[in-house]
Amino acid sequence: MKGSFIFLIVAARPIFALWPIPRSLQAGDNLVKLSPDFQIQYAMPRPPQDLLDAVSRTIARLRSDKLQRLVVGRGESDSQRLPNAPSLTSLSLSLATTAGPVQSIMQEATKEITTRSEEYSLSVPNGGVATVVANSTLGLFRGLTTFEQLWYDDSTGVTYTYQAPVTIVNDSPAYPYRGFMLDTARNFFPVADIKRTLDAMSMVKMSQFHWHAVDSQSFPLSIPGFPQLAQKGAYSAQEIYSDSDIQDIVNYAGARGIDVLMARCFKNFSVSLPVLKQFV
Template identity: 35%
Template sequence: MSATILKHIAVAVLVNFIFVEGSPQWRYQCVEGTCKKFRLTPETKESAVSLPACRLFCHDKAGLWPIPSGSFRIGQTLTRLNVNSIDISGPRSDTKSHNLVTLARQRFIHAVNKIEPNGNQKAGGRSLFAHLKVTNPNVDRLELSTDEGYTLEVTESSDGRINATVVADNYFGARHGLETLSQLIIYDDIKREYQMVKDIYIQDRPHYPYRGLILDTARNFMSVDAIKRTIEGMAMSKLNTFHWHITDSHSFPYVSKSNPYLSELGAYSSKMIYDKDTVADIIEFGKVRGVRVMPEFDAPAHVGEGWQDTGYVVCFNAQPWQDYCVEPPCGQLDPTKEGMYDVIEGIYKDMIDQFNPDIFHMGGDEVAFQCWNSTNHIVEWMNERGWYNDKAGFSKLWNVFQSEALKRFDKHAKKKDTPIIMWTSSLTEKDYVHEYLPNDRYIIQIWTTRNDQHIQDLLDLGYRLILSNYDDMYLDCGFGGWVDSGNNWCSPYKGWQQIYNNSPKELAGDRANQMLGAEAALWTEQVDSTSIDSRIFPRISAMGERLWSEPNTNWRFAEERMLVHRERLVSMGINADALEPMWCSQNEGSCPIHRVR
């Protein structure tokens, strides 16, 4: 046989290898901390490493998101996993954690199967048995003081089974351990098999106890599916608080047992409501995923629709609106009306009964003194008490409301002195905050800019803070205006890199222990269920790593892992925004300017 014929045969074999049945074209090799792409040939196929496998050993902390904060050891050997032979055990059936573990097991197996949803894998492989060892199995409520740490150890038993042991104080820490374990399972498209590392040891715990997202479901209604996708994505980044801004002046979709007329009049439609069963379903969904659902009843401002027949709201839909509030429709409670406090007491009771909150958000943002000042009987009521209709006088009026509102909340609170969160406002300025909002009861949520002196004043006065500075943490920024032309008020857009670099520790300095954490915010004037995923994800995942690990590096060291994590989110049905061309994730280290290793 001639050399020419042999050459043609060799080329035919190579072409057949490359193009038949959609076989992979590339293999990867770890080069100086980056997975580099090389052509896959018949000679290299047997020892070829897939991109997911390379990431496990080449990326910092095995490509996990968020990176573990403590001890970390991962072996260098992968083994084939039988995804049809996974079992997870936990506390006994007579404990409160048992049902949570059962549901977590279902979620874990579902997530693993979503890695390769087409079922294109070889049969066989090792069985995986995970055991959750929980010290306090009857803890079933997440609180600020809850220990969310865990230890994960993976070993191979003598019978060839892979054993994973998660040790934690409670279910919530154990759940985080399962989340980490799920990220250590990959699908190798070269070998067409699931794989995992069989030698792992991780000690891990969050840096901050409060790691949240606020979602506004009043300006535009959010479907239950959209809310659940949001909570699912939060859990995948170990965020733990879904702050539910459930009512506003635009609509009142929350069905209050005590005051059902509020949603009957105030919801956008009879189908756009959150009734008792819906709320319970969302709370349970969050609990399984380690996410507390915390309600906010924002007052005394941001009320309107639903309250029309009560006589307790002033300035509702007043025009021109910019003279009375920050956006239409205006609306503010009247602190001089005794009956109004009975209504809000009923709302507090309903929310306490349903949510059983360990912390509660009373809102308190954007109270417009010009609204109260435009209402004659309020000004007269103040003058009878010798109060001027100036900032000091209206702050006293606001304190009347806040003091009575707190008293009504405490009548029904299941936990004495439940911490109350309020937004920064004129009432939280240093001239008023200590007199009206004592620091042993109130937590202040910062929405102003990072360089606002207000923050340092509150830290100096001993307040605990949650950071939501709009210059880094508002997810609705950077889109078109809706009350005017141009861009919206808080433009520009906040990229994931900016969010990642927003460190509470760096801002607070030697008072970092007063920072409970941070919370991204999505206000929904220009977003609804059709677009919510891409507004939130994967940007909020950047905050997830910052708050869990408080790494001493910037976003450049996280870029490759972030692209991987975005793929995980998409695999779970979350329509996370693309961050870069896919070429960048397949050619690591080639896209960021001035790449530093």
């Protein structure tokens, strides 16, 4: 009986599909739908390209994901109220301070870990214009990720949130180092798989990709000036990361708010770390 009582308490709590949960979160119980002409605007001069790309990905996912609420009926009861729900017309991204040049997400994400600014504030009102305000493009990107997690589709294809108004103030990570380690020395992963992993990391605001790239089992990195390391050390000629592959992964991660840490894995291999540093 006691266990059943606890279960009922947990089940009755609101379900927020936000991960991680923001430090400060206030939400209502109103329906707000995205306008068919919804757009994301910038209150800043010359937004960096990786921020523009992040916005394009967010808009594409809002239009194509078709995620429904994880409840009985998939939120079908909401459909009856949606025709009369107010619409959110746009999201405005702005920096709290514009002192100095605006840096890219990658530049912000690869700074010394104790100096990175990921803080943001998000407001989603009962219709009209939502806002994300941050001190850096990295903070704007984190706020954009949270905004994206608020929305669902009903059976007719209307994109909406059922918890407006939403107010998040000064959300920031509890731990600056939020890492994931992938060992491609013992288990080779194609570049496309690594990118898919980075996408998943970005969606939950992880900040460090710990790439265990080489070890005694295999050496899959093609290092300029040392071609035989990969030729003789990789599992096969098809399981090698070229220098362009490595740079591609580093750039892909940085544009998603993730810094790449490449491990030195050989105790007696003195050339590995200095050479690998050119990629990170």
